[in-house]
Amino acid sequence: MKRTLSYKLNIFLFLLPALILFVGILIAPIVMSAYYSFHDFNSIASKSMSFVWLDNYKELFSRTLVNAETGKTFVNDKFMGDALVNSLILAALSVFIQLPIALALALKLSKHITGERFYLSIFFMPVLISTVIIGRLWMNIYDPGKAGILNAGLKALGIDQWLFPWITKHITSSKLQFTGQWTGFKETALIAAFIPILWQYVGYHMLLMYAGIRGVPAELLEAAKLDGCRDGQVNRYIIIPYIKPILKVSVIFAVTGSLKSFDLIYTLMKDTTKAELPSTLMYKLLFLHNRYGLGSAIAVILIVLCFIFALLISLAFRDRGEKVS
Amino acid sequence: MKKFVALLLAAVMLLSMTSVFAEAEKTTLTMWCIATESDANRPAYEAAIAAFEAAHPDIKIEWEAFENQSYKVKIKAAMADPDTLPDIFFTWAGAFLGDFVDQGNVYCLDETYAQFADALPEVMLGNASYGGKHYGVPLTMNIVALFANMDLLAEAGYEAVPTTYEELIACCDALVAAGITPFGCAGSETWCVTEYLEPIILKTIGYEALNEIFAGRATWNDPAIATAVDTFQDMIIKGYFDPNGLALGNDQVKANFIAGEYAFYQNGSWNCGEVNDAEGNFQVAMFPVLDAEKATYSQVIGGPSDTLAVAATSKNPELAAQAAFELGKEICHYGYLAGSGLPAWTPDYDTSAVKPLVADVAAMVAAADGMVLFGDTAMSADPANTYLNFVSKVYGCEIDGAGFVDSLTSALQ
């Protein structure tokens, strides 16, 4: 049997469909992107690509540039740093706010409380709604005009009286007053973008973790209970260490998801500069500036970053896992 | 499993048969444009295409309309694979079309133009001509106009739109005192900010200077531009603009203006028809002069920009060129009557039905001392968007006049 199982042609044939898809549509384009990122060209069709070595990467990471003729420095409007910081903030918010909420819900719901299914179903529901729709829906919720439900709610409760001046005081990027333009200021736009993301994906992570908790062997829990552990202790010492692999997956998805995030910001805001992310900047550089080399460089940076973060997170979880056991 | 695979194969085969069988006896011309259902130009396109098909029963126009922003991506992407281009496509004149011409993807219209030279003055083709050759058929032309709600002005004690800057400021103060927001501007859409900023710069430095800058022949290094930007920002900070504008889109702002929430709204003349037909007492005017030594009241931002072009890969380029001109003429005709633009083509029809506001703007264009094409149309993609990136910092006052001028001077060589 072993001979049959290791017959090379069969192995190759079984792998073929996946390899064609994977190499053809993922790996080859990434190699192409890397190749493009060392060039400067202003149309996809361009036959005249000039090789510029690392210039595109330098340009993306320069906060200021120097004019070749006058020697004056000036602000680089294609600087990627702010977008990167924004996506890292988004990632941190996801990991430290979204995931704990998801974990708390998963822990609670896995205790067979009344209405468990109902809660699970409701919390998972937004995952199935199109991001485009969620973006638009929240755009309406944030609307600073009369239709916006958020500001109407704040006004009805009188919260705007102290909240809006307080926000205005903390806005340093602009001299304008905050009167409820959540997507109009750099200081508020990113949070405004995070809330729909939180709203949509809490259910996703909750269900992942819930699944993990359901996989904890009953004997383990029983033993802990017999030892006199309270609920909190069971959660802390038994369940959470046990579902570490799933937590790892959740953290990786939350972080790489934040780095990749595009659709929501793109539909939520007409002007993405207020909450620029690497992917929205890439879109702009590719399709508005026609700087295909520069856009490809962001693509490459994104891939590398996603990769590094996935690796780091895996390492972090392995280390702590070893210490526990 | 076998059944399943068979089904799948059948499905894949069905899908690969994506070509559409055209009616054998008709020639089909395909066209892309941005006249979506809500676009002010939609009725003009529909009427023009119906008229064309009636006049040429052997030709069928298969057209498709895309949303403005995504169309820009789509058309640029399609240029990479010219075979996917339609026969006729909508484009903006200036550098936008220029890029496509450089790539060799646009059919030269010189031969066909000769037949239409009587109805279409050559000067109107200027923005779509490269190296002395014509590549685009202009549709309508548009300028930036200052729309005013006369009922609201009356509430503040004004019977006419102020024509000097001092008067305008006094008027704004009076409006604010009466509890009326003077201006509406969609700060979240950068092009709407340019509709305010460019006229203010124009009325400070004059049209020759601004034309030189947009054409890249002069730098932005002019302290007068910094003053102009500061003037604009002063007006914003003083509360002359709806603070919510920072997060509003243009359509919302326009709707607010029409609903009587702002006294003024400065935007393209394509809104004339809509404003004209709305309930209320509206007038059009120009932004007043800020520096009388350099600029005059009748200098305007705008020009023919909406254009139809023919793909070089078209299977029937001559026919498509013919159709582009005939369609362009009719779209211009119906668009002018509907008030979605001013005529780039000399009208050969009864213009008595033209809406009063449109006629007013047409008169302004006729009397214009000088014209400057919209900045983002005049510049090529990279500088144009760098310019817009800095403009987007202006409305929120993230950058001041000096910073704006310094940045653009260095960033756009």
Add this chain to the structure above:
Amino acid sequence: MKKNGLVPKQVDIVTGEKKRFAFKPKALLVHLLLLALVFINIFPLYWMVTFSLKNNDEILGYSTKVKVMEEVVDAETGEVTMVEKEKRVQVLPNHVGLPKHWEWSNYTEAMKTGNMGQYFLNSLVVTVLAITITMIASFMATYAMTRLVWKGRKTMNKFFMLGLTIPIHAAIVPVYVMLSRLGLLNTYSALIFPYAAFALAMGILISSGFMGEIPYDLDEAAFLDGCGVWGIFVRVIAPLMMPAIATVGIYTFLQCWNELLFATVFVSSGKYRTLPVGVQQLFGQYTTRWGPIGAALTIATLPTLIAYVFLSKRIQDSFIAGAVKG
């Protein structure tokens, strides 16, 4: 313990005891908190449905001029006269209430101009075929990497797992160029194959979990019956992978159904336009007419939500299975 009509039929997984309904303040607090979250989850959707049935006047409020009789006291004579005056009155928007006038025409309008039915169908075709291809390719590859014996199969698996972190948008330009060379732009295939490719890594991850649970004895038995590797795959493995279909399907669905950027750039014809692009397009058309926008949002969401209501247990279980086995 007393018998109580409120005893739920739940069994504690740990002790096996039936839980009794008992009033605990802490439990009540938890439920209140959970219900608050339920409210936060449901409210935006409720709001969407209600504003889809309102007209702009109700959504935005409006100002209107009302004729009012006012007493005017003449300063000299002290005479009181009634004078008709026009006053501007603000009518406040109806934010959270049910519509006062049910504006069903919003729906006919969104249906008619929005072409939502066609877009929905396109999304369905694209997603179903992408799921099918992902499934076949990932089952086959997983089989090769878990059941067949060869050096480097672990490395191959790691290679595929790279796909989990690669952002789909990073490949847009090269994939565009490739599709255009193959003449696939503007077809269903322009979306199906890229979607399948990007869902593949997840598919393989999940399939490995499921396939790992199929006993190897079955392969051997089939082999002894004279099956080759293909026979084993088709007769033994594939039928036992049925539960995996739903799980791979769900995860792939979540990736494909919402995708916007590829769908915008790779497909231009309205014939193949998918739902997210169609919805996005519609926003451009009705920017200020909230009613039809709400209607379009509702139309685009409802079929998925209805399917979810009927299949929620199934969907959750499949999703959970993916998490446990993946």
